[in-house]
Amino acid sequence: MLINSYQKAKKIITENESLNDFIGGRFEELILKAEQKLNLKFSPSYLDFLKTFGAGNFGAEEIFGVIHDDFENSSVPDAIWYTLSERQVSSLPNSLLVIYDSGSDDLFCLNFNNLNDAREPRIVAYTPGVALKHQSYEVIADNFGDFLLDLVSQEI
Numbered sequence: 001m002l003i004n005s006y007q008k009a010k011k012i013i014t015e016n017e018s019l020n021d022f023i024g025g026r027f028e029e030l031i032l033k034a035e036q037k038l039n040l041k042f043s044p045s046y047l048d049f050l051k052t053f054g055a056g057n058f059g060a061e062e063i064f065g066v067i068h069d070d071f072e073n074s075s076v077p078d079a080i081w082y083t084l085s086e087r088q089v090s091s092l093p094n095s096l097l098v099i100y101d102s103g104s105d106d107l108f109c110l111n112f113n114n115l116n117d118a119r120e121p122r123i124v125a126y127t128p129g130v131a132l133k134h135q136s137y138e139v140i141a142d143n144f145g146d147f148l149l150d151l152v153s154q155e156i
Helices: 005-015 028-038 044-052 079-089 144-155
Strands: 020-022 056-058 061-063 096-101 107-115 121-126 139-141
Touching: 005 020, 005 044, 005 144, 028 044, 028 079, 044 144, 056 144, 061 096, 061 144, 079 096, 096 121, 096 144, 121 144, 139 144
Parallel strands: none
Antiparallel strands: 020 056, 056 061, 096 107, 107 121, 121 139
16 A cells, blocks of 8 residues: 555654654644634645644744634734635635745645645745746645655654
8 A cells, every 4th residue: 555645744743753743633623613703724744743643843844724713813833814814914825824934035825726636736936026927836845745744754
C-alpha cells in the first residue's frame, strides 16, 4: 500500500517530538464551527491535521489551524482568525484559507476554488495589498499533504 504525502508528513512529525510543538487535536464540534464561520468545508487531509495536531510548529515552520472558538480574538497560528482578519484587511477571497505565512510578502492558502484530481484544494500564494485582479495565485503545492511533507522534510 502506498503511503500518501500527508501520511508521510504525519509520521515525520510524530517521530520527531523534539521538533514538534502543536496544541493538540481539536474536537469535531470546534472544527465544524470553524467551517461554518468561514463557510468552507475542509478537505480530508487538512481535517485530519486539525483532529491530530490542531495548529502549531514543527521546528521553525508554523502551520495554522484551529485553536479555539473565539475566532475574532485570537492570534497566529489560528487559521480561522487570520483568514477572517485578511478578509477584512486585504479583501482575501472567501475561497481561500490562510495556513502559512511565508515570511516574505505571501500568505499560503488552501484554495477551495482550485481543486486537484482528488478534490483536494491546491496551496496557492496570496499577496496582501495586491489588487485581486493582479493576484497570480501561484500554485505552491498540489495539496495540503504535499505542502506539509515539504515543510517538515526541510526541517529535518
